[in-house]
Amino acid sequence: MDLHSAFDLLHVTPPDLSSLSFAAAQPAALSRWLAELPKANLGETTRRLYLAVQELNRLQTGPATRLQLLELLQPELQFACAQLEKQLRSPVVILDSRRQQIATLWHALLLQLARAAKLAASEARRLAAGDEQRSLTARALRLALQALYQLLCQHHVLYTPPSQGFWLELHQLYRFATSQQLERLALPAGALATLSIEQSYLACLLLACARTNQLRPQAILRLGEVLPAWSRLARLQAAHATDSLFAFAPATDSPPRYTKLLQDEAPEQLRGLSVQALVGVLQEYLALDAAQRRRSPLAIPDGLDDDLLQHLCSAWSAPSERSFRRISGSGRISACLGISALHYHLAGRRRFADFLQLREEELSADFQRHHRERDPWAKAFDASRNEDLLNNPHRQIDYAPGKAAPAAAEQDGEEYPRHQLQVINHSPGGYCLAWDGSSPEQLQTGDLIGLQHPDEQGWHVALIRWIRQPRGSGLQLGIELLAPRAQPCSLRTVQADGRPGQHLRGLLIGAIPALGRPPLLIAPHLPFQQGQRVLLHVDGRDQRILLSRRHVLSGSFNQFEYRSLDPAEAPKRKPVTALSLVDDGPAEDFDSLWQSL
Template sequence: MLDMSPLRDDVGHPFKASVRANELLEFACHMSNFSLPLLLRAPTPTQSSLTFSEANPRDLKRWISRLPKANLGEMARQLYQGLTELNQLITPSENRLQLLELLRPEVYFVCKHLERHFLNQAIVLDERPRKVANLCQALQNHLATGYKQIIQQVAPRYTRDQAGLFSTALQRALHGLNGPLIRANQLYCPVQDGLWLELHQIYQIARQYQLHNTPVEEPLAHHSKVLSVEQTYVIALLMGCSRCNQMRQLNIGKLADALEAWSPLVKLQLPVTESSLFALDPTVDKPPLYRTLFSDEQSPRLLGINTYALAEAINQYLALPDDQRTPSPLLIPTGINTDLLQHLAVAWGDVAERTFQRTAGQGTLKLCIGMSALHFYVAGQKSFSELLQLNSAGSAASFSLKIANDDEDDPWASAFDTQRGKTSSHLLPYEEIEYPKNDSDNDSLSNGQHTFPTFDLNIVNHSPGGYCLAWQREVPQQLQAGELVGIQDDSGQGWSIAIVRWIRQVRSGGTQMGIELIAPFAQPCGMQLIREQQNSQYLRTLMLPEVRAMEKPPTVLAPRLPFQEGNKVMINVAGEERRASLSNRQVSSASYNQFEYQMYDAPKATETEKARPDQEFDSLWGTL
């Protein structure tokens, strides 16, 4: 987890995020005596020179050319010290901007290459990757601080001829703050105190001077050559209302790369209107919220965010057949998959309302993670092959001699070295070798007698639809948003099926996650894909019951691959094999698909299953 202690400026005073709203409103209304930038966190320069370079672009370029790019640690150290000194340097805004522009790509180079140390790791980071993540946060915060100093210097005495300088500093400051915001989301950590308030303030300054839509050249952009202050601000706002805690870490990074291309489709509305799905109070250190969560009294000072055009563009793209999606009016960068687009279309397209009220909880739940573990425990800790009642694949191999060409008129039949008989009994004596079965050779049918780990988690709160659970110890690496889990209460009566909806790290320490119940129980089974030449192996699947009260048909939870809509499959339940077809895919996540299915024929018992005397009544139990 990142260090979430309050950030301090170089003077040593912690930033007070809870600035009074009436003060901010007064500042915004009296632009002739502009004081709003003074609330930005930036030190007052006190030094007249730099120790590592002369304070001019030519000398700084020479210093940058000598940075050891092959040694990221040393390069990061030098950049960190250089930025710290630069933020203490007394220099004109024009010169400061030139120096920062030279350092900026180097900072992003280092941060990008250091990500491998803390991304795609366990959710709770060990000490070393946590320090690397904090270093990246600090580098980009120091870079943003330099641009904020320019804003502080220029805003009170702004003139038209400074428009290029001022708009660049505003855009760069927002872009610099977006980095720590995105990284906090990737690590499921709280955003640092004051960051949202600074983002809001910088945009309000740009809007006050009519610079918010001025195009600014952006060499670090992925999909365009220019980004305005408003577009850069919208990137942050979209990150704030994308429900990133419900997304996988990799997808959060992909989303961040795509947002600059999508930001022109989002409208910021002042004053807020009925078409604003989200809104924010620029005087408060908070991300956007649904507009309906604000009171009427708050409306006059709200900034509205209309995301409907973007959500509609995503929905139109998803409605196209696969072969018609390229080219698309909506730019879909590489790596943006259908699951992520569906998530974003929902997040930006309508208000999410909680179905059930939460109740504070107590006690613990036992939890297992992943399809393999869930299948194992739902099946009563039986091995997969035992559950399917399949013949063991590990019996000793049996060999016999087979004549390659046994024709009556074989011209070689009379050769002296071929007339030894037609069976292995005529061979020379040999030693039988029995090769033991290796369980790892066949994961889908492995006995898996080893037990899967379970975890006892404290209940923070609960509702009929799910739980908020707290991890008190180390979080396993396989835990991800969208992962299947099984839960069992203290009574130990059966396992319920759930999915991890969100993950977050709390400031008080520890990790919390929200899980949504999918079904109170499931039927463990195996499913294989029927092919013309050879069927696939059986893979672990779970059959979920029909919920008639909610008009939900029976479904099956299956691995992401190889199963798709329209596939013909064989389902094995306790040794009974039945043909079926997969139809509507209701849910798709990074770890599983949920399909509706239709059975074709009556159960076909495998050779290992014997008829039961009460079998004739099986169809009766469900109707009584």
């Protein structure tokens, strides 16, 4: 079987260098050169490694020597790529020019490594058949697949599709291994005892099926570290098998997809992927307590939390039917990012401190004004009745010179800006939106987003379900609507001694009886937990609540059902001053008044 294709991402050219410029073409000489790399200087180290692997692609030498030199270079290239990845770490999804250059360099290093390994495999197959030839070919093919796997991880971290020809190249390398019966040959793999070509190939397929556009970059990196070991629980088989949840066409440049979406393809041209055993082990692990998990047969490092494992169980299970049909859309919609911005806009464009100050308890006075803000002196620092100025947690005195109100409002707008997004399509359940220009740090999968239509005043509460950057297009967001409206509130944990903790932002979502959905509370991811007692501040009063069932939506925030711990309240006493008579509420009951007149 030929290792070349029409796309040929790993284009191999005939070697034309008789020697290396930086060291002798011998393992001992290369080891000495690698030991002298200035690793404290990432730029210089990366430059030297890049030039070295380029020259190895052109070196006229035998496959055994080429592979030995590549296997010495691989750990250093991995070190350089890991350092480059740290340079790319940023909450900002869209890359600036510098980070784009870093990503391109990372991409080029891995491509050069894979290309050199493919060249070694191509040369090794021309050797006389035997154990040494089989070992050389298998090691070279696995090295190429490992480099492509790391390259695929990079694309997933950046929410970008792999280059044209990537999947065809990957399928072709594996098909060549199967033609030589090398795919299951156990090869030493450092931290792993052994890692076969098939396991490396399956790791790529599993990553492609994991819905990583719904995960954050750090979660994708952690997943990328464990999939090669987990891949032994996945299986390639006939596409028509009942447990072939995914399928793909090895002769095309395409990743695996749900088998039910490939009904128009000829079955003989497809291969199936079964993940049933892997999902079963993950589900069993999630059902165990902490002590039992340590004895699980599946290696799960500490960095993989239950939310990520549950996401994988969902991604590697049968797809749910879409509830609503997508409709192509046009126009723009306003958006604000994060719970802080959403709380700010829902509270009437007031900062959190102002939100707490303006909502004070007004239940103790029988004779009071209905709207105290109408009194020009009502906001004076000493106008509050029965107020302890030193101990009230809602009151702050700013001794620094303040700015005028218009300037403060303008500053608020800069702190929690409204973004204008283009509508690509929509359904009753959500939107696909296009993000133009640079992205802010708050733009991450799993975060809250507020949406406001041009002809509406209120804000819809939604979730950024996925992010992607299609080839030749800008950033796109998948938005899931959570509620048509919400009420801003403040939350405080109740400590063991009964004292309340710090005020944190929260959102109340009303019940929807028609859907059987109870009232819900959106709270920050930490420190709130199921079964916790919380002090809820809303509508100017505090009430004690118990957080009950937790709904898993995201690692950024929690959504709880809750119930009140306070006894039923007596009706509020109404003010009886003249200003209360203009209230448009229901007619007053004056029976208690007649006797006192």
